[in-house]
Amino acid sequence: MSSTNARTLLLVPLLGLLWGFNWPAVRISLSEIAPWTLRAGGMTFAGLTLVVIALLRGQSLRVRRPEWPRLLLAGFLSIAAFNVLLAFAQLMAPTSRAAILTFTMPIWATLLARLWLGEALDRRKLLGLALGIAGLASLGLPLIRGGGLTLGLLFALIAALSWALGTIVTKRWPVSAPAVTVAAWQLLIGGAVAALGMLAFEGLPVPKMLAPRTLAALSFHILGAQALAYFLWFTVIARLPAGIASIGTLMVPAVGVLGSVVLLGERPSPSDWLGLVLVVAASGTILLPARPLASLKAAR
Template sequence: MSLLQKRKSLVWLLIFLITILWGYAWVLMKASLDYMGPFTFSSFRFGAGAVTLMLIVWIWKVGLPPKTYWRHLMIIGVLQTSIVFLLVMFALRFVEAGKSSVLLYSMPMWSSLLAVRFLGEKLTRRKIIGLLIGMIGLLTILGWDIWIGQSPEVIIGEILIILAAISWAISNIYYRLKVQNLPQIQVSAFQMLFGAIGIVAVTLVMEWGEPVVFNVHSIYYILFTGVLASALCFTVWFMIMSVVDMVTATISTLLVPIFGLMFSTWLLDEVLTTTILIGSAFIIIGIVIVQKKNPRQQ
């Protein structure tokens, strides 16, 4: 931590590396569907991630959260891990990985809208403009798919990912209201544990008995997304957020869908259409405007 506080160049290097890993994880999430069902993969991924985070909590001697917070952590786990990734992984059967990453990372727009209602934040002219631009981006991607005769499965998948982004935003608001006094690594570890339990329960009902292929590729996908991209990257991310402001951290996550688009085009041969590029640009610009503070607020 002291090294991060002294060397901001190291902070930005870590941000860059983490967002690359998160962008690459979208490719592995899509590729994992060749070996097992979407819910089964999520169970293995977040099971591995939860075990890793609990080990980190134990090594750092963070301890258990007070019992009064357990119900709140369960709710956050269901909203942020169970619902988000059950919807995303199911939708990835029909939607390209790059486009999926863009749609999910529309989350800051939904968070801003919910913050007005539940956190008492003001909907300034800057935020209204940013939200409108972001919504135009979403409509550009979704609307164009409808007009070009895209299959109903793709459109439904895209809607599911937007619902996942809204669930993620709700979890952010709930976190601010109920558990923001807890250590962030503690919140991450226990919400992922409860979220993984929820995913396993759904998997046992929906995909019990379906074939699962374990080989070098599928195990690599599970360990990379679960241990590295989920547990370890989130641990480092929480350390980074203690030395940079929240606005900078939020905007820097916009690198994730950019890398997701790049890796999916390069490794999965997905077509990067003009519509996706234009819609992605609108969403990213909208989020930057929404998150940017004016000089008086800074």
């Protein structure tokens, strides 16, 4: 393995930590910042960050006119609706449970790809789906029996489905532009949608002094989990196989749950922990290639 790839590999767990701790950071930020306002600012800043990255790399920001409708639809589903729904999910439900439910995204994407794109379900994907169903049952059945199902958890589940639908749209009607360009425009689309929601439901934000804890969480959300994380993500996927890069995303729900325990004082139940293990196992089975180490050797 080259020294460059070895150093890049160290960025994978860092990404998992940045995106994982973003869950409690967003929840803390929401204690003083309205959800539409938070998402409008966060997505817009992230989109502008990717614009800068694209320009520094000499990549074009141009998207062909016939491809704008599919870009708008995918951006609305996988970025705008996904992020706004999760903001309200975290206001109405424990962050740890919302993180676990949200990470069923690859499971729904696999099912929808089978139904709408005709993609085959091999043994690995079937195992992933079975683990995912078991994880949802572990989470949901105790809540149903105890009357603990909330609107916030429903929002988290709809957010996962919305992301999966956006993925299907992207697969079915791809946009012929660099990945960083597509992501930048989708985030800016998400920021514009959230800004409209902000104006409609919250009005223009009034500047105010935030508590130190909230300010620290907001700074981490914008600078760490948005600007830095997106820069690192596109650095990783440019140098390592997609399967290896995906390992970092598998850390996100686990770090999110642990962060919620440490920073928010949440106490997940045994069924929550079991659901977390099963959902991460399901996503790993679906996302990772059969031989991730072989893929890594190919990058030498």
